[in-house]
Amino acid sequence: MFSVRLRRRRCVVRQMQTAGQFASLLQKTASACVIGGLLLALPIPSRAASQGEQSVADLRAFVQAISAPPAADFADKDLAALRDFARDTLGARAAPPAASMQVAEADNALDALREFMQRQSAPAPSPEASAPAPAKPVKPSKPAVEANYVGTKACLGCHTSLAEGFGHTLMGRLMKQGKMQCESCHGPGSEHARLGGGRGVGGIISFRKEDTSRTAAENNTICLGCHERGDRTYWNGSIHETRGLACTDCHTVMKTVSRKFQLKSAFEPDTCFQCHKDRRTQMARSSHMPLREGKMVCSDCHNPHGSFTEGLLRTASINDTCYKCHAEKRGPFLFEHLPVRENCLNCHDPHGSVNEFMLKVSRPRLCTECHTFGHGTTTGPQVVQAMSRSCQNCHTEVHGTNSPSGPLLHR
Secondary structure: OOOOOEEOOEEOOOOOOOHHHHHHHHHHHHHHHHHHHHHHOOOOOHHHHHHHHHHHHHHHHHHHHHHOOOOOOOOOHHHHHHHHHHHHHHHHHOOOHHHOOOHHHOOOHHHHHHHHHHHHHOOOOOHHHHOOOOOOOOOOOOOOOOOOOOOHHHHHOOOHHHHHHHOOOHHHHHHHOOOOOOHHHHOOOHHHHHOOOOOOHHHOOOOOOOOOOOOHHHHHHHHHHHHOOHHHOOOOOOHHHHOOOOHHHOEOOOOOOOOOOOEOOOOHHHHHOOOOHHHHHHHOOOEOOOOOOOOOOHHHOEOOOOOOOHHHEOOOOHHHHHHOOOHHHOOOOOEOOHHHHHOHHHOEOOOOEOOHHHEOOOOOHHHHOOOOOOOOOOOOOOOHHHOOOHHHHOOOOOOOEOOOOOOOOOO
8 A cells, every 4th residue: 555645746655565556556646647637727826737737747757767768867765766666676577678668659648557557467478379389290191102003813812801792882893894993992002912911001092081191082082083073073162072071981882781872871861860960850850851761862952972052952942952842832823922932941941840841830920920910819729820720721822822812822
């Protein structure tokens, strides 16, 4: 605790123990400067005005003196003691020269003190933080192995069991016809065979997920050498490609698991549900697309290898995807329901819902999101909107109608 008295160019410091107290002293001094400046603006006698101006000038000179790098000599020993205390305190904190307070950069003493307090409250940078960050280690690329192609017969000497299962796949049948070889995907295997085999031995290419010697993009390039056209046209830049998925995350090449596409699961949605677990939950709801019954699969609407539309859809819009099965909702209609024309997802959740017809919200709440007037009360158990098909008891053609008398979608 300390008390400051401005009296005849003297600053009496009674007690000062910490650097925080010193900062508080300077803040109180600045407040006194502001008050003094306000008093100067009042109509007071000339003698008092001259004394106020002199006090402010003396305080300004004192602040500049203690903040200036060169030492300043004070005739008053109290001011000299205050200066020495300030320098000792700041020196103990080992503040860098750039962080010291410079009054000349501020418009007034109060702003300078505020900047000083902000610098003091900021944590000092640690030597580890100030040191330059070490360069991120680059994954060393394995040196190329000088190997030659030896043919499939050399591979069959060790991989007989794998070759038997592979022969029942589409690619296995192509290999039997001589249209491809084991080394078409796994690279030349002369060194691999000479060294006795093993995972990754002799520069052989492995597509195992635990093999970290190659990236997913490098392995995918081998697959895209033959499968880049068709549905894979938009693979580069697709969401699955940017997330680092490998072809072998969804497909099993060496054995037959699924009826089509050599997927990792016999049921295609199970392959998608490896990552899209929320969709598995939605498909288990009471109202759902017939995926569980096997009447459709995820790829009927989505192209997992990339698309030019959102959601990896196979068509240009969401409505066009729905119209592939629900062609009667396409129209054109004489009287259209605008939310239906805009987007089917305004009312429906295509992956499953607890409401009938996969509605997002149960009726009549779904209808009252847009239609909130015209029928009086719409609550209670006896109103027509609460019975059976709700609003569709009367407005039956909610997707649009061609009836000349149907502007309200009655028929």
